[in-house]
Amino acid sequence: MIKICNLSKTSRHQPVLDNIQLEILNEKIIGLVGQNGVGKSTLLQAIAGRLTISTHVLYEGQPVRHNVHAAQHIFLLSQQPTFSDHFNLAQILQYGNDVFPHFNWVQANHLLQQVKLQPSYFYYELSKGQAAIFSFIYALCTRATYTLLDEPLDGVDEISRKQLYEILLKDYIQHPRTFVIASHHLQEIEHLLEELIILKQHTIYLHENIHILQQRFVKVSHHPPLQHQYPVIYMEEHPIQSFSIIDLQHKDWLETWAYETLDLHEIYYYISKGALQ
Amino acid sequence: MTVNHTPIYQQVADWLENEILTGHYQAHARVPSQYQLAELFTINPATAGKGLTLLLEQNILYKKRGLGMFVVEDAQQRLQYKRQHVTLTELAQALITEARRVELTDEALIQLIKTLQEEGARD
Incomplete structure (x- = not known):
């Protein structure tokens, strides 16, 4: 388990992360979403032990900062991977094999073949999309207990993205471990997820099982607008038919109402937009 | 999509x-x-x-x-019962609501269903 207590960070007197409390359990695929600049990447870097504030992040009870054991079991694929330009792909994989105890060398080579990347290529020779695909494969093959993916597959075509997420899911079924996937394209990954973390105003707005989320936030069509006592998180008024998104967390009054369930990305969209209303 | x-x-x-x-x-x-x-x-x-x-x-x-x-x-029978009595009732309710909204008479609605059933029987 990874446990984060009172994690805060400021930059130029502005908050980047504000008092984060979070527990990440083993063997789950978790989505991490939030608008630009809300702190997603910083949070992932903190979990990976790369920041001084990483002392507030515990892996198996020990701070992840300067912790070799944690470094072998937590892998972060950052947005700008730091693979050396002087190594070819085979050498980069060899390095991964040396560092990560469960690195799957066979699968790495198999996947490279599948996406038509020669092991003799140098990293700097790859196009943006190819580099993203290679990094994704590398991350998958680390088999790290906690694999953190910061906006993976950016710049990769849609068909390849779909294929690679399918590969991730199959690999997860064979070898369960935790993935945290930060993405602006929730629609693309929501079917893979078990939990969702929403960051808002530099802190955890919500961390929940997705089935509970789908039972909790629902859409009610109505006319005229709903009265105030209902826990409305977002409302859109139109001349003929208005609708509200309602949080059922503490109430079950809606049992007699007709409502629609929502996809995860819609729930996230309305929560984000609701905050601006 | x-x-x-x-x-x-x-x-x-x-x-x-x-x-x-x-x-x-x-x-x-x-x-x-x-x-x-x-x-x-x-x-x-x-x-x-x-x-x-x-x-x-x-x-x-x-x-x-x-x-x-x-x-x-007896799962199959129970599911059939559930679909007949719960799902179909809900669908029929929606159908009736929509028909009334567009001012289709009850007779015309029943006629519409009969026509569709006859067409279905021919296929």
Whole structure:
């Protein structure tokens, strides 16, 4: 388990992360979403032990900062991977094999073949999309207990993205471990997820099982607008038919109402937009 | 692309119900595990598991420890009953509401259904 207590960070007197409390359990695929600049990447870097504030992040009870054991079991694929330009792909994989105890060398080579990347290529020779695909494969093959993916597959075509997420899911079924996937394209990954973390105003707005989320936030069509006592998180008024998104967390009054369930990305969209209303 | 707002676990349960209704999975047949379903539909195994749990709770499936989940003896009949009395009633209700909204008379609605049924019989 990874446990984060009172994690805060400021930059130029502005908050980047504000008092984060979070527990990440083993063997789950978790989505991490939030608008630009809300702190997603910083949070992932903190979990990976790369920041001084990483002392507030515990892996198996020990701070992840300067912790070799944690470094072998937590892998972060950052947005700008730091693979050396002087190594070819085979050498980069060899390095991964040396560092990560469960690195799957066979699968790495198999996947490279599948996406038509020669092991003799140098990293700097790859196009943006190819580099993203290679990094994704590398991350998958680390088999790290906690694999953190910061906006993976950016710049990769849609068909390849779909294929690679399918590969991730199959690999997860064979070898369960935790993935945290930060993405602006929730629609693309929501079917893979078990939990969702929403960051808002530099802190955890919500961390929940997705089935509970789908039972909790629902859409009610109505006319005229709903009265105030209902826990409305977002409302859109139109001349003929208005609708509200309602949080059922503490109430079950809606049992007699007709409502629609929502996809995860819609729930996230309305929560984000609701905050601006 | 069609938008389907039904939660994925419900879609899994619906799919399995349909397979049981059509007789693809008969009484005491073993249904796919949550991991097989997850691979089949490219969804999280926990989501597939929740779909199976829904049917377990409705006594459509039963569990044999270590062996998997199986179809209950009278699952097909019970699902038929449920679909006839609950699902069809809801659909008919929606149909009546829509017909009244567009001021279609009850007689015309019934005639419409009859016509469609006759066309269906010819196919």
